[in-house]
Amino acid sequence: MTSTAPTAGDAPARPPLTPALRRVLVTLLPANLSVFCVWGATTGVMLQAQVEAIDPASKESGYALVAGLGAAVALVAQPVAGIVSDRTRSRFGRRAPWMVAGALVGALMLVGLGSASTVLQLALAWCGVQLALNVVQGPLSAVLPDRVPASRRGAFSSAMGLGVLVGMIGGQVVGAALVPHFLRGYAVFGGLVVVAVVAFVLVNPEPSSAGAPRPPFRAADLLRTFWVNPVAHPDFAWAFTGRFLLNTGMTLTTTYSYFLLQDYVGLDRGEALATVPVVAGVGAVGSILTTPFAGPLSDRVGRRRPFVFAAAAVVALGLAIPLAWPTVPGIVAYAFVAGLGSGMFQAVDTALIT
Numbered sequence: 001m002t003s004t005a006p007t008a009g010d011a012p013a014r015p016p017l018t019p020a021l022r023r024v025l026v027t028l029l030p031a032n033l034s035v036f037c038v039w040g041a042t043t044g045v046m047l048q049a050q051v052e053a054i055d056p057a058s059k060e061s062g063y064a065l066v067a068g069l070g071a072a073v074a075l076v077a078q079p080v081a082g083i084v085s086d087r088t089r090s091r092f093g094r095r096a097p098w099m100v101a102g103a104l105v106g107a108l109m110l111v112g113l114g115s116a117s118t119v120l121q122l123a124l125a126w127c128g129v130q131l132a133l134n135v136v137q138g139p140l141s142a143v144l145p146d147r148v149p150a151s152r153r154g155a156f157s158s159a160m161g162l163g164v165l166v167g168m169i170g171g172q173v174v175g176a177a178l179v180p181h182f183l184r185g186y187a188v189f190g191g192l193v194v195v196a197v198v199a200f201v202l203v204n205p206e207p208s209s210a211g212a213p214r215p216p217f218r219a220a221d222l223l224r225t226f227w228v229n230p231v232a233h234p235d236f237a238w239a240f241t242g243r244f245l246l247n248t249g250m251t252l253t254t255t256y257s258y259f260l261l262q263d264y265v266g267l268d269r270g271e272a273l274a275t276v277p278v279v280a281g282v283g284a285v286g287s288i289l290t291t292p293f294a295g296p297l298s299d300r301v302g303r304r305r306p307f308v309f310a311a312a313a314v315v316a317l318g319l320a321i322p323l324a325w326p327t328v329p330g331i332v333a334y335a336f337v338a339g340l341g342s343g344m345f346q347a348v349d350t351a352l353i354t
Contacts, residue, residue, distance in 0.1 A: 017152070020204075024147055025159055027200040028140075032163030033170070034196035035137055038110070038129070038189045040171025041178075043067060043251075045276050046186070047126065048258040049179045052269075055119055060259065062119045067255060069123050070130040077131045079225045081138035087214055093206025095139035095146070102135030103197040107190030114183030136197055145354045147204075151299065153351040158295030161346030165287040165339070168254070172280035176273050239353055246312055246345060249319055250338065264326055275328060279335045286339025287346075294347035304352035307344055314341030 017025075047066060052059040081098060088094045109128035116122040141160075148156045171189070178185030230237030253260065257279065261272035294311075298304050318338030322330045 021148065021152065024143065024204050025156060027203045028143060028156065029159045029163045030196045031140060031200040032160050033167040034189075034193045035133055035140070036164050036167025037171035037174070037192060038106075038133060040168035040280075041175030041185065041189055042113075042126070042129070042171075043255045044168065044172035044175060044280070045258045045273070046175045046179060046182060047122070048256070049273070050116070050122060050182050051119060053180060054117065054122065063256075063259070066119065066123045066126050070126040073127045073130040074134050077134035078138040078141075080222070081135040082142060083222060083225060085139040085142065089209050089212060089214055091208040091210050094209045095142060096201045096206045098139050099136050099197050100201055102132045103194045106132035106136065107187075107194050108132075110186040110190035111183065114186035133193070136193070140197075140200075144350060150354075153354055154295035154297075154299035154304075154348065156295075157349070157351035157354075158292055158347040160350050161295065161343065161348075162288070162291045164346050165291060165343055166284060169280040169284040169287070169339075172254075172257070173277040173284075176276040176280075179273055239349075242308060242312065243349060243353070246315060250315065250342060253319065253322075253334075261328075261331065264322075265328060265331060267328070275331075279331055282332050283335035283339035283342075286336040287343030290340050290343035291347045294344040295351060298348050298351065304348050307348040308352060311341045311343075311345035311348070314338070315345065317341075 048059070048063055051063040051066060055062050081102070085094050085098045088097060090097055106129055109125060109132050113122065113125040113129055116125050144153055144156055144160065174188075175185060178188070228236050228240070258272055258276055261267045261275050261279075262269065267275060294307050298307050315338050318334045318336075318341060321334040321337065324330070325333070
């Protein structure tokens with residue numbers, strides 16, 4: 001069979017941006033932003049400060065336990081949520097029931113997180129948050145391939161990328177301001193997720209899937225979700241590896257930003273809390289300068305990979321700055337430069353993956 005897919009250098013004719021697509025575009029940003037506000041606030045500052053308040057002598061190992069267990073749950077939860085939503089049959093569609101249920105349960109788990117008084121309780125509650133919000137995030141990520149034509153995905157990828165970056169950074173800013181009022185802070189973020197996700201579902205009603213055939217379930221198919229042969233599918237392997245490495249590099253600094261400001265730069269607790277929003281805000285400025293434009297520009301030129309290569313190089317440059325300049329200005333410079341690269345990467349990478 002002869003392939004009719006456009007080559008990498010083609011810029012295919014784009015379908016019109018219909019009212020339905022516009023509604024998806026406008027509401028996708030706050031829905032994505034709300035979830036990543038939680039990730040930014042928790043891993044960026046609040047969980048670190050909460051572990052420190054509970055067990056200051058072992059804050060690094062305690063936080064590693066909490067974050068590590070949560071990450072393990074997320075690793076399984078999101079792909080499983082995607083598979084389950086694929087097979088869901090309801091008059092509300094495949095994705096919507098899980099997104100709403102995950103948002104409601106996630107908000108309750110966040111309240112439990114704010115009530116934790118031991119590291120173990122914190123770890124268990126955080127696993128619950130990861131499970132619930134990944135049930136939201138998996139189906140939400142499927143909106144792009146489900147509803148958006150391929151030649152329009154750069155713009156939508158920009159909206160999702162902007163939600164990721166502004167959510168992560170905005171979550172850090174607001175989260176730092178809410179420390180040590182953990183219960184109040186987590187309740188605010190949980191409420192934001194519920195409002196944004198329910199609004200997305202109501203504004204963009206999904207067609208009923210009640211009458212659609214459901215393929216037989218095989219456990220082997222579920223296990224295959226976690227493995228794609230890199231030899232048989234090299235494009236996927238390269239895209240996955242690139243995303244894995246870049247996000248690992250960024251996460252190692254953002255996840256420990258509060259502790260790094262104390263133990264690497266030398267600030268005291270109060271100074272570190274005051275500096276986290278500054279660093280996050282500068283990073284937001286950098287990402288906003290590139291995220292809204294990189295995705296649509298990649299649509300116009302019909303290529304994604306040059307933008308991904310450029311983004312990785314800029315992020316690497318930013319990460320090198322604090323190594324040579326371990327000061328607050330060095331951290332701020334890193335945030336701005338890495339923000340430029342991350343904005344470009346998040347805007348284009350989702351379109352490349354889909």
